[in-house]
Amino acid sequence: xxxxxxxxxxxREHHAALLLAKRCTRYREGSNEELSxxxxxxxxxxxxxxxxxxxxxxxxxxxxxxxxxxDRLCKKLLSDHAGLRxxxxxxxxxxxxxxxxxxxxxxxxxxxxxxxxxxxQNNFSxxxxxxxxxxxxxxxxxxxxxxxxxxxxxRKARAVQLQVKRVxxxxxxxxGTRLLVDRLWPRGLDKRRAQLDGWVREIAPSDALRRWFxxxxxxxxxxxxxYFAELDTVPDACRAVLARARSGPVTLLYGARDPDHNNAVAxxxxxxxxxxxxxxxxxx
Numbered sequence: 054x055x056x057x058x059x060x061x062x063x064x065r066e067h068h069a070a071l072l073l074a075k076r077c078t079r080y081r082e083g084s085n086e087e088l089s090x091x092x093x094x095x096x097x098x099x100x101x102x103x104x105x106x107x108x109x110x111x112x113x114x115x116x117x118x119x120x121x122x123x124d125r126l127c128k129k130l131l132s133d134h135a136g137l138r139x140x141x142x143x144x145x146x147x148x149x150x151x152x153x154x155x156x157x158x159x160x161x162x163x164x165x166x167x168x169x170x171x172x173x174q175n176n177f178s179x180x181x182x183x184x185x186x187x188x189x190x191x192x193x194x195x196x197x198x199x200x201x202x203x204x205x206x207x208r209k210a211r212a213v214q215l216q217v218k219r220v221x222x223x224x225x226x227x228x229g230t231r232l233l234v235d236r237l238w239p240r241g242l243d244k245r246r247a248q249l250d251g252w253v254r255e256i257a258p259s260d261a262l263r264r265w266f267x268x269x270x271x272x273x274x275x276x277x278x279x280y281f282a283e284l285d286t287v288p289d290a291c292r293a294v295l296a297r298a299r300s301g302p303v304t305l306l307y308g309a310r311d312p313d314h315n316n317a318v319a320x321x322x323x324x325x326x327x328x329x330x331x332x333x334x335x336x337x
Contacts, residue, residue, distance in 0.1 A: 063110075121176060137158060148310065214298050228302065235309060
């Protein structure tokens with residue numbers, strides 16, 4: 054559905070949330086360690102992405118709905134938020150709780166896209182829409198400011214030995230562990246020539262995001278924001294790559310022609326920031 058500019062930022066946040074919902078509904082009981090890691094990733098995503106999204110809607114959309122006498126949409130929105138928050142407050146959610154969260158989140162997003170946002174963009178005033186747009190853009194601005202410019206990282210983050218390389222380039226001893234991080238196998242590449250130590254498709258951008266980006270440098274900043282939100286939903290896979298990088302060099306391999314605007318470069322930035330947060334937490 055086509056969104057007006059004022060609602061586009063809020064609507065885009067649904068992309069990563071739908072991926073999380075899909076993972077939650079498909080989650081099956083595993084080891085305690087796997088379940089704990091999955092729970093931690095969900096809680097972090099909820100606090101960093103969904104809660105700010107909810108607050109914008111409750112502070113700016115709910116009052117507008119009440120003013121227009123749209124009680125049904127208002128009650129549905131607040132009820133959905135309350136239900137999702139209640140599930141998140143379960144101290145040790147089971148696999149069934151996680152499945153239920155996924156179903157609730159998917160249904161809520163469909164409600165917002167099919168009904169709520171349609172009503173808002175057709176009935177709210179320009180002033181109301183402008184306030185929503187401004188509020189929704191603040192988290193995006195913070196994310197851009199927080200991103201390490203030019204791949205520069207702190208001394209602590211440099212202890213993680215991550216590097217990026219095109220998969221078609223000849224392997225070398227300096228590569229260390231060679232991990233392909235593309236979702237599709239690189240065209241024309243022989244598996245023996247690639248000399249891979251692993252193919253981690255689960256941390257590659259989704260097919261929808263990959264097609265939207267199309268390696269367009271003009272979309273690079275927003276691609277990173279969307280990709281980082283997707284990576285927040287796969288914490289175990291990201292931690293596994295970091296664990297390898299702490300014990301020796303890890304080369305993130307990609308197939309794109311552009312050496313500066315590709316998913317491996319973005320993934321390296323994300324992992325370095327993740328390590329910085331771990332270091333900061335360990336120092337406390």
